[in-house]
Amino acid sequence: MDENYFRQALKDHRFVYSAELVLGRDHAVEDFEHFINEAGKEESGVRTISVTDLPGGRPALPPEFVTGSIRDHGLTSIAHLSGKDGNRNFIEGRLHGLASLDVENILTMTGDAPSDGFEGRAKPVYDLDSVLILQMINTLRVGHGDGESTSTMTPFDFCPGAVVNPYKVRKADQMMQYYKLELKIASGAQYIITQLGYNLRKLYELKQYMHREGIDNVPVIPSVYVPTAKIARIMQKGNIPGCVVSDELINRLKKEKKPQRLERAALMVAAVKSLGFAGAHIGGFGLKYRDVMHIIETADIIGEAWKDRLDELIMAYPDEWYLFPEGPDGFSDPDGPYQVDSIDDKMPWVQNMCLAANRMFIDDNSVGAHFLQNRLGVDEKPPEGDNWRHGFWYSILRQARTYKKYHLGCVGCGDCIQDHMTYAGCSMGRCYKELRNGPCGGSRPDGTCEVDAEKPCVWTLAYQYTLAATQDPRKFATTLIPPRDWTLNRTNSLANRLADIDNHHRRKTLEIPFPELSAENTMLEGDNDACHRRTD
């Protein structure tokens, strides 16, 4: 029997109740202690406590400070780990720390944009996104570093999970969420916890999509969040990133007291249990342990009667897009065709120019690339040092930087992924979180960035531009972009590509499951088990 209750329950296909507890700035965690004290007294109910990692981008206690207390109460913890506050070395250090505390369940995420902090807004870090954190966890699980110079480490049996937002209103945002989900699963995510939301049809579409794509052996645990009208309004304004809240929900909440709000959560729990989800991840501002137990007990009483109350569970946003056509039962028809086009709008001229330049001068096999490589002296092997960065042809390439800066927002990272973005814009300059493997979950219902409502999410544009260029957007589900190489910062990215020293040759095409991996690296027994993912 696995000592990790959460993992064992997923393996046994037992419905898991987890509670999300939010740690704040104060080191006195009385409410938290009270909650786990109550939970620890019960044999059933909530046995898994998930603990946030500086939520809302504000200073707070990190989860590792309370996981010992959770274990002392006979409970299992899920520690959230985001990339917003620390670079790759700090994240790896935290993972070693979590391993030394015997914390196995890690929920990886990119993280909310930093907000208030000491004397102003904190610096956003985002050296690794959620996909790359999962990749790092894989290296620690098998005990190896990611390079020849990194020494071997003691392996640790992490059980990593990831987050997906199934409630996106627009096609581009939703498809990019699904693609990134696939990348996360291929990177080792063994369970998925969803963003919170209030449209059961959208939530169930996630399961339908995973089934269609053959990844439904990974357990999905929906978030069931109990909002007040005030919190729902804050969500709707975009102050809690990624939440989709309709006016209908707010109007209902205005008339409701706590018992009705808990009843709705119970209805949701009953529905997700009946629809085959792996558990319910329950949270809400100020929610006490007895409230959570009330939700669970009420859900049991409701049983299958949730089916008669679908109008309370599907509160759609105006013009909400669905992947499948509507079925006869109020849900989507999973046998219907995907509601996506193979071509979107026409290509803008800037994109057209960039793609032509790629074909002529950047692509490995292009005549222009060979011509320039010969002149730069980088044709035989990747150069070391900077002594090749001079001369007439190098100065010609500098002009490309000016063009990219003006038209694509290039910030000169020197490790360019514009071809992967299908020239929709520089994700180092136009994505606040500088993400390289797809979007965060925070874009607004109109497709604008969670941080800046005046700007489109650049990953939404990447999806649209990819379709416009008649390329397959599934590249975003399979291509792993490695972390940015900071030794290339402020050097010429085109020269680096021609010299083959940028990320291009280190990109990987990921598959599910990893075909190259051996059975020794599997975490759990069982052929078709969600936790049967193999490590990289």
Ligand code: SF4
């Ligand atoms: S541009 Fe998109 S992915 Fe980047 S921070 Fe904004 S919403 Fe997130």
